[in-house]
Amino acid sequence: MSLVRDTWLVFVRQMTLVLRNPVWVIVGLMQPLYFLLLFGPLLKGLPQVGGANAYQFFVPGLIVQLAMFGTLFVGFALIAELRGGVIERMRVTPVSRLALLLGRSLRDIVQLLFQSVMLVLLALPFGLTVHVADLLLALALVALIALLLSAVSYALALKLRSEDALAPLLNAVSMPVLLLSGILLPMSIGPGWLRTIAKWNPFSWAVDATRALFAGDPGNDNVWKALIILTVLAALSATWAARSFARSVR
Amino acid sequence: MIIETRGLRKSFRARKGTVEAVRGVDLAVSEGEIFGFLGPNGAGKTTTLRMLATLLVPDGGTATVAGVDLRRNPGEVRRRIGYVAQGGGTWDEVTAREELVYQGRLYGLGKAEAAQRAAAAIEAFQLTEFADRHCKTFSGGQRRRVDIALGIIHRPTVVFLDEPTSGLDPQSRAHMWEEVRRLRAEGMTVFLTTHYLEEADALCDRVAIIDHGQIVALDTPAELKREVAGDVVTVGVTGSSAEAAKLLEPQPYVLMLERTATDLRLYVDAGATAIPQVLRTLDGAGIELASIELHRPSLDDVFLARTGRTLRESE
Numbered sequence: 001m002s003l004v005r006d007t008w009l010v011f012v013r014q015m016t017l018v019l020r021n022p023v024w025v026i027v028g029l030m031q032p033l034y035f036l037l038l039f040g041p042l043l044k045g046l047p048q049v050g051g052a053n054a055y056q057f058f059v060p061g062l063i064v065q066l067a068m069f070g071t072l073f074v075g076f077a078l079i080a081e082l083r084g085g086v087i088e089r090m091r092v093t094p095v096s097r098l099a100l101l102l103g104r105s106l107r108d109i110v111q112l113l114f115q116s117v118m119l120v121l122l123a124l125p126f127g128l129t130v131h132v133a134d135l136l137l138a139l140a141l142v143a144l145i146a147l148l149l150s151a152v153s154y155a156l157a158l159k160l161r162s163e164d165a166l167a168p169l170l171n172a173v174s175m176p177v178l179l180l181s182g183i184l185l186p187m188s189i190g191p192g193w194l195r196t197i198a199k200w201n202p203f204s205w206a207v208d209a210t211r212a213l214f215a216g217d218p219g220n221d222n223v224w225k226a227l228i229i230l231t232v233l234a235a236l237s238a239t240w241a242a243r244s245f246a247r248s249v250r
Numbered sequence: 251m252i253i254e255t256r257g258l259r260k261s262f263r264a265r266k267g268t269v270e271a272v273r274g275v276d277l278a279v280s281e282g283e284i285f286g287f288l289g290p291n292g293a294g295k296t297t298t299l300r301m302l303a304t305l306l307v308p309d310g311g312t313a314t315v316a317g318v319d320l321r322r323n324p325g326e327v328r329r330r331i332g333y334v335a336q337g338g339g340t341w342d343e344v345t346a347r348e349e350l351v352y353q354g355r356l357y358g359l360g361k362a363e364a365a366q367r368a369a370a371a372i373e374a375f376q377l378t379e380f381a382d383r384h385c386k387t388f389s390g391g392q393r394r395r396v397d398i399a400l401g402i403i404h405r406p407t408v409v410f411l412d413e414p415t416s417g418l419d420p421q422s423r424a425h426m427w428e429e430v431r432r433l434r435a436e437g438m439t440v441f442l443t444t445h446y447l448e449e450a451d452a453l454c455d456r457v458a459i460i461d462h463g464q465i466v467a468l469d470t471p472a473e474l475k476r477e478v479a480g481d482v483v484t485v486g487v488t489g490s491s492a493e494a495a496k497l498l499e500p501q502p503y504v505l506m507l508e509r510t511a512t513d514l515r516l517y518v519d520a521g522a523t524a525i526p527q528v529l530r531t532l533d534g535a536g537i538e539l540a541s542i543e544l545h546r547p548s549l550d551d552v553f554l555a556r557t558g559r560t561l562r563e564s565e
Binding site: 002006009013016017020021084085086087088089090091092093094095 | 303304305325328329331332333335337338339340341342343344348352353355356357358400
């Protein structure tokens with residue numbers, strides 16, 4: 001009960017901060033928009049990605065990419081809050097420790113869902129089509145990715161407590177994960193060893209699942225597999241981050 | 251006793267081995283007092299304060315805060331205390347009123363009650379002028395008042411203030427002292443850290459002096475100073491100081507006398523009553539006085555007596 005209430009309190013405050021400085025929501029959309037406008041046309045000439053239907057292939061990947069890069073770096077804001085003393089002020093109150101995390105992750109999820117919907121709407125003129133029910137399922141995947149990666153980012157931020165340490169670590173991890181997810185080009189055109197490695201990348205499953213949904217195939221095996229994989233990983237990372245939050249710090 | 255600690259210890263792992271920040275602190279703070287924790291930077295003040303405020307888990311020792319065992323039930327301690335960190339902790343883009351309401355909500359108050367408490371705090375701390383401006387626009391003194399208002403919105407029994415006047419100009423500092431006294435008048439026990447001697451002296455009912463993680467002295471400022479030496483009256487005479495010394499040495503109020511060529515240093519219990527007697531004695535003997543000076547020991551003299559160095563040189 002108090003967890004739900006406290007999470008809501010933290011969430012509302014975090015949303016207030018976002019809405020008072022909404023420019024970052026737009027900035028977060030810029031990168032996928034550049035890909036849509038400047039990279040998408042290149043794919044049109046490639047038969048492996050559907051040629052004229054390239055956007056049907058590419059936009060689902062862009063959504064996963066947006067989810068990854070939109071949430072992996074949220075730890076930076078937490079470091080700023082740690083430095084500003086806000087977190088310490090919260091820690092002295094009886095507020096639920098888990099709520100401090102969940103309220104923030106919820107903010108990240110809401111922000112990301114808004115951005116994803118914006119991206120889909122902007123891609124519609126390029127010929128993208130999707131059923132509303134399939135889109136909702138895809139957004140559920142996006143929400144799971146957001147929870148998973150924001151929790152990882154917060155846990156790392158709490159551990160490292162320095163932007164200078166967090167930035168290189170996140171870059172070192174995010175680049176191979178991006179390249180091995182099949183977002184830019186399908187993994188199916190790659191050599192066997194690369195495809196094998198990609199199988200171990202949960203985001204490659206998420207990309208395949210999202211593509212299946214945008215192709216109007218919600219019964220595809222990749223969809224339920226991705227849902228299970230991401231749910232388990234999100235639960236694990238949220239537990240890890242919650243424990244970091246609860247632990248007393250210097 | 252509203253705060254009681256026994257053998258409180260905390261060490262940190264640093265690059266060069268372990269740093270023992272707090273090495274066995276025993277404290278007893280009575281209800282309703284302003285208790286000061288005086289010491290140089292790095293003496294262990296903030297670490298002790300953060301342990302008592304549940305922000306750090308002690309490595310050893312026991313403590314009860316506001317009647318609750320700190321290590322067994324930190325959650326209940328949190329409900330009963332307020333804590334104001336040195337740097338505060340407000341978001342830039344939020345108004346003071348919003349922060350006050352939010353803080354009340356974090357302590358479990360309903361919306362209406364939190365709003366009512368916030369309004370009362372704004373009045374009590376004289377924040378009306380800027381309560382609806384964003385926190386980033388506040389001056390140092392304004393910010394500090396907001397921080398303290400935030401720390402006591404839930405009406406705690408004990409409030410911990412970490413260096414409440416650090417970095418404030420003299421006027422804001424005086425204002426802050428008034429606020430601290432008002433908290434006590436409202437029935438709160440105030441536990442504050444400071445590295446300002448004057449502040450510990452003027453504001454605190456009792457002072458603990460901490461150095462290298464251990465308490466070296468604990469009493470009222472007046473008692474601490476009296477224990478050191480009492481007052482010193484320095485008398486300068488125009489003629490030979492030997493004759494004056496012979497006259498003053500046997501006086502009952504003179505505890506000890508030191509003589510230089512022209513000056514006498516008299517150690518007395520109370521300088522204010524000793525001076526007229528000195529004047530009378532010397533006048534009666536026809537000895538002409540060149541100067542007379544009263545030096546009352548400061549807490550720095552106490553610090554010097556207990557640690558072998560002054561607080562200022564420890565900074």
